[in-house]
Structure formats: C-alpha cells, structure tokens
Amino acid sequence: MSIEIRNVSKRFGDYAALDGINLDIPEGELVALLGPSGCGKTTLLRIIAGLEQPDEGSIAIHGEDKTTEHVRNRGIGFVFQHYALFRHMTVFENVAFGLRARPRRRRPSPAAIRAKVTELLDLVQLGWLADRHPDQLSGGQRQRIALARALAVEPRVLLLDEPFGALDANVRKDLRRWLRDLHRNLDVTSVFVTHDQEEAMEVASRVVVMNQGRIEQAGPPASVYDHPATPFVSRFIGSVNVFRGRAREDGIDLDGWRLPIQAPAAAEPVSAFVRPHDMQLTRRPEAGLPAVQVEHALPLGALVRLEVRMPQHAAEPPICVEIPRRDYDALEIDKGGPLFLRVLEGRVFPSAAQASPAFTSPGTAA
Ligand SMILES: Nc1ncnc2c1ncn2[C@@H]1O[C@H](COP(=O)(O)OP(=O)(O)OP(=O)(O)O)[C@@H](O)[C@H]1O
Secondary structure (H helix, E strand, O other): OOEEEEEEEEEEOOEEEEEEEEEEEOOOOEEEEEOOOOOOHHHHHHHHHOOOOOOEEEEEEOOEEOOOOOHHHOOEEEEEOOOOOOOOOOHHHHHHHHHHOOOHHHOOOHHHHHHHHHHHHHHOOOHHHOOOOHHHOOHHHHHHHHHHHHHHOOOOEEEEEOOOOOOOHHHHHHHHHHHHHHHHHHOOEEEEEEOOHHHHHHHOOEEEEEEOOEEEEEEOHHHHHHOOOOHHHHHHOOOOEEEEEEEEOOEEEEOOEEEOOOOOOOOOEEEEEEOHHHEEEEOOOOOOOOEEEEEEEEEEOOEEEEEEEOHHHOOOOOEEEEEEHHHHHHHOHHHOOOEEEEEOOOEEEEOOOOOOOOEEOOOOOO
16 A cells, blocks of 8 residues: 655644655555654654644545544554563464454454464464463564564554664664565565664665655665765765865865866855765875875775875864775785875765865764
C-alpha cells in the first residue's frame, strides 16, 4: 500500500516539530526517515500510525484519507526500540496475540493461528525458540520476535522506530541485512526511523533526510549521497570537507589556491563540499596543486584516512583525505619531502557570507 503525506504540520506548544511535510511513499518501498535527534522523525511516524494527530495536513493510505481514522483501523504494524514483548507469554503466544485478540467472527481457527505463527517464526528464523519466554532471549532475538508479532496481523504498512537502536554494533549489522532480505520477500510498505546514516543507506530503498521539522531531500540512497541537495544533506550523509571561497569562471578561488570545481555563478561567495575520498595526494608538483603536510595517518583496512594541512593555512582545521592503502604505500610518506593535494570533485553551494574559518573538516561544526 502506498502512503501519501500532504502538508503535515505539528506543533508542541510554540515548537514546530513538523513544518509542511509532503512525501509520497510508493507501495512496497522500504523507506528510512533519517535525521538528527529532535528533527521530527518519530512524530511523523506516529502521525502515519494514528498515534498522534497532525495540526494540519492529511495522511492517505493507498489513496484513502486516514487522517482521522483510529490507529486500530489503519492496518499498520509497529516495532519500536523498547517495544516490550509480553513477559508472561511464550514466544509463540506473543506472536499469536494479535490474531487471538480479534473479535470472534474475524478470528482464525486455532489450527490456522498455529500455522500462521509457525510460518512467521520460520520467517524470522527463530522457530526453535517458540516455547521460551522473552527474558530467555537475546536483544536481537527479541526484536525479531517483535517483528514477527507485528507481521502476524498482516499489516498493510509496517512502521519501525529505531528498531535496532538498543543493540550492539555487530547484532545491528546482522539485523540490518536480515531486515532488508525479509522486506524483499514480504514486499510490505515499510517506514523506519533512524539517526544512523549508515543504517539508512544500507537498508532502505529510499532515504528521507529531515532537519528541523522539514524534509531536506528524499531519494534512493546513492542519489542522496552523490547529489546532496543542500549543505545540510552533504554534511549529514557521509563525511565532508568544506572549503569557502569565491566562484570564478574556471573554479573556486580560495586564499592562494584554485579548486577546479565549477560553480554556478561567478564571483559569489561559495562553499565547496568535498568528500575525503574525492581527493588524491601526489608527489609530482603540478600547476595549481597546493603543497600539504601529512599530520596524521589512520589505516582503515583497504583505505587510509589522512589529516593534511597547507603550511599557509596552519590555523585552519586539517583537511581529511582518504586514499587506497596501495596509493598510500606508494607515496612513502615516512621519507618526507613535499606532497600535493588534488581535488577530483565536489558540490558547490552559495555561502551567505565569507565565513571563517576557510576550511571545515568532517566532524567540525559549521
Ligand atoms: N509530546 C511532546 N510534547 C512536547 N514536545 C514534543 C513531544 N513529542 C516530541 N516533541 C518535540 O518535538 C521535536 C521532535 O521530536 P521527535 O521525537 O519527533 O524527534 P526525533 O527526530 O524522532 O528525535 P530522536 O532521534 O531523538 O528520537 C523534539 O524537539 C521534541 O522535543
């Protein structure tokens, strides 16, 4: 089922938690709502669910307006981060709960319930735990059972609020892959909330980046990463160096350095957003390449992350560059001698004013 969100706004007192949200979620998509803490992700999810009413705007599911429909009648399944399973019930009883709680005329027979629960426990690969109680399960197993319980009533839409937030990094990674595969098999329209950009990029078919109650950008993960629409998205998705300067016809003029990136309008103050892996280091001096010194090198498996600095910009934060391990070894940095920095590509946005400092590295506040 598709979800259509139109002009949804929500205030809490004076605070605009959501400000004119418009979003179409096509049928069968797995969508991540991604953004920093407090940007309104959970509020939007709760409004889709019917747990919260918007002040303005509407929610339609598959073309039918559901804005005032009770949560029970929206056909939505939920999994929340701390969504407790019923402790006094076995895993089997937990998953069966939604079906057994139906009014008599819509309730399946005990045999049909057993078949459905068995099928779902197989789906989440935990059939062998059917007779256990929740406190005999690991955190990851509990989340998978919570998902089986949400799916038991065959929801038309599945909503997940930081479903793996409380779990340790390795379990999260396994569950991400597992959720993506599960979604591929089930094809139920799903929306999950996360503030973890890696999780969103790895799991979702579409990513919706939110900031201060608004949508900054929505699209497939690769397109949001490669073509960020705003400075906020550039910074939030992946790491980025920011260089401030003036746009010229053949590039961007920094203080004593020309970045070979085309900017839309000449002479404007602009910011160039350059990802660490969109730069190279070379031993060969070339016109226009500034000399840099390596201050720190951190091997990260196949890549090496370097912090480099131009002597004439000693007071600015270091520039972060990521290069393949093989290229790093070939540079023989330990031998000393000059190195030159080449920028391969970047995104340019207008700057309000010529701000200081001239550079910002990943992790530094704007
Ligand atoms: N019931 C409420 N009463 C007052 N303010 C609220 C209420 N619920 C949310 N807010 C505020 O609305 C804003 C958005 O909250 P929301 O929970 O949607 O953010 P979020 O993006 O999900 O954040 P997090 O990642 O921290 O969960 C926050 O500033 C929050 O303090």
